[in-house]
Amino acid sequence: MKKARLFDIIGPRMIGPSSSHTAGAARLGKISLLLLGEEVKKARVTLYESFAKTGRGHGTDRAIAGGLLGFSPEDERLRNSFEIAKERGIDIDFEFSEEDSIHPNTARIKVYGESGEIVEVLGVSVGGGNIEVREVNGMEVSFTCEYPTLLVFHTDMPGVISKITASLADEGINIAFMKVFRTSRNNDASMVIETDEEVPKELLGKILECAPGIKRVSTI
The missing domain is CATH 3.30.70.260 (ACT domain)
Structure with a gap:
């Protein structure tokens, strides 16, 4: 029988309320920032299915915004990410789509860097704070960021x-x-x-x- 890891039982360190809607969302935002490789100047985020329906209530939008600012899922500043983004002059716009997508917790994050660099990420939050990136700039990929x-x-x-x-x-x-x-x-x-x-x-x-x-x- 496979032994359960402590992480599997208690979940990730995070600012709540949901590991999939909050912690996973924050990681998707931060991965988008890392792929851009510079500070975000503007972001256009589309949330699908469960992310779209309960995203505001579970703080999905604030979590993604916090990730784009470089905050980790356990960072208490996630709660104030909109205000911090505004203070830094970063424009983050959200669309809550009614379209079906590849997974109930799907986000499409398009980020614009200060140098003019643009990166678009399609990712899903699969539960327990874990994520999978499925597309980068329209190209199919598959990675979870569990390894370098x-x-x-x-x-x-x-x-x-x-x-x-x-x-x-x-x-x-x-x-x-x-x-x-x-x-x-x-x-x-x-x-x-x-x-x-x-x-x-x-x-x-x-x-x-x-x-x-x-x-x-x-x-x-």
């Missing part, structure tokens, strides 16, 4: 995967899990590499230049 995660967006062509994995091996970084997605042969592709060690920021530039067709590299 490297995202590579590239053109599907021979040799790209081997060059990237060799770059990690050269730095002594072990790959725990890896997934590759593509729209079609020789077209847009994405790579999700979850590692046992953190990927140093200085390695990102090396990976970006290690093979032709690599368009964007991010780490979480």
Whole structure:
């Protein structure tokens, strides 16, 4: 019989009331911030299904806003995230959609950085404060942020995967899990590499230049 972990029983450290609607939502907001790689200037957030129906009551909107400000699920500032965002001059707009989506707790978060960078994330909160990111900038991905995660967006062509994995091996970084997605042969592709060690920021530039067709590299 599988033993239950303490986390499974008592849940995550968080500002309530709901691990899925609040803690998970805050993590989705923070992941969007990390993928942007700079301060958020503006955000457009669409909530679906259960997120949309009970989002205000459970603080989903405030939690996502807090995540976009860099707050963790247990940060008491989540309660005042709207006010803090306004003080910082950050414009965060929410839409509560009536459309069906891929999961009852789904958020689409489009963030605009101070430099003009734009990142759009589609993610779901699966319970217990856990999340899964399903899309980044329209490309299919799948990761949970339980491990250090490297995202590579590239053109599907021979040799790209081997060059990237060799770059990690050269730095002594072990790959725990890896997934590759593509729209079609020789077209847009994405790579999700979850590692046992953190990927140093200085390695990102090396990976970006290690093979032709690599368009964007991010780490979480």
